[in-house]
Amino acid sequence: MNVAIFIGSPRVNGNTATMANRLTEHLSDNGVNCRTYYLYHHKIQPCIDCRRCKAEDLECIQNDGMTVLYKNLEWADVIIFGTPIYWFGPSAQTKLMIDRFRPYFANKKLYGKRAALLLPAGSGEGDCDMTIEQFKRVFKALGMELIDVITLEAYDEGDAEELLKKHDFVQDLAIKIMQKEEV
Ligand SMILES: Cc1cc2nc3c(=O)[nH]c(=O)nc-3n(C[C@H](O)[C@H](O)[C@H](O)COP(=O)(O)O)c2cc1C
Secondary structure (H helix, E strand, O other): EEEEEEEEEOOOOOOOHHHHHHHHHHHHHOEEEEEEEHHHOOOOOOOOOOOOOHHHOOOOOOOOOOHHHHHHHHHEEEEEEOOOOOEEEEOHHEEEEEHHHHHHHHOOOOOOEEEEEEEOOHHHHHHHHHHHHHHHHHHHHHOOEEEEEEEEOOOOOOHHHHHHHHHOOHHHHHHHHHHHHHH
16 A cells, blocks of 8 residues: 655644654554655645646646656555644645646546545644635545544644654554555
8 A cells, every 4th residue: 555645834843744754654564655745845836727737638737846746646545635724724835736636637546545634733623624624625526535634733843742642643544544455
């Protein structure tokens, strides 16, 4: 099984990264292939609505930091989106990537893939509702299945680490991801 994790936080030691790294540990220990991408390390141009992805080969014509991300979205059986909540929504870098999913609406290359969300927020679950709803609609449009959402009330770096010591929500997600493989 291949799992690609996309981290939409600029903080490489932040709460999203902590959740993502913990997930990778659990999955890798069980032989799952994991790849992690920090979206802020990729120059992602905005979708320019040129509509070329709706014609011919149904691909995006822009050649930028998304090129490698597209490859790995398609490589994955399970796609994990981690983003801090910024103003009740996903971070801007995460939204840049979502907008670039437009080719997948037509070419259906993400169809049937499973997904999960890692969402730290200073105020916790209450501020995650619009982000969860947005992703749910994106997944529905692309034919993807949402496995689970983990929200954590985490603000400072290290907060997620402390919370996961009390209950390892990420391990619960890892189990759900791997259960499907056994069916
Ligand atoms: C620009 C900005 C906007 C934010 N907006 C919210 C918000 O609307 N609700 C909330 O609960 N936390 C908000 N936060 C706090 C972050 O979600 C929180 O610090 C999170 O743990 C950061 O994750 P990271 O460590 O992975 O970067 C905001 C932080 C920033 C920088």
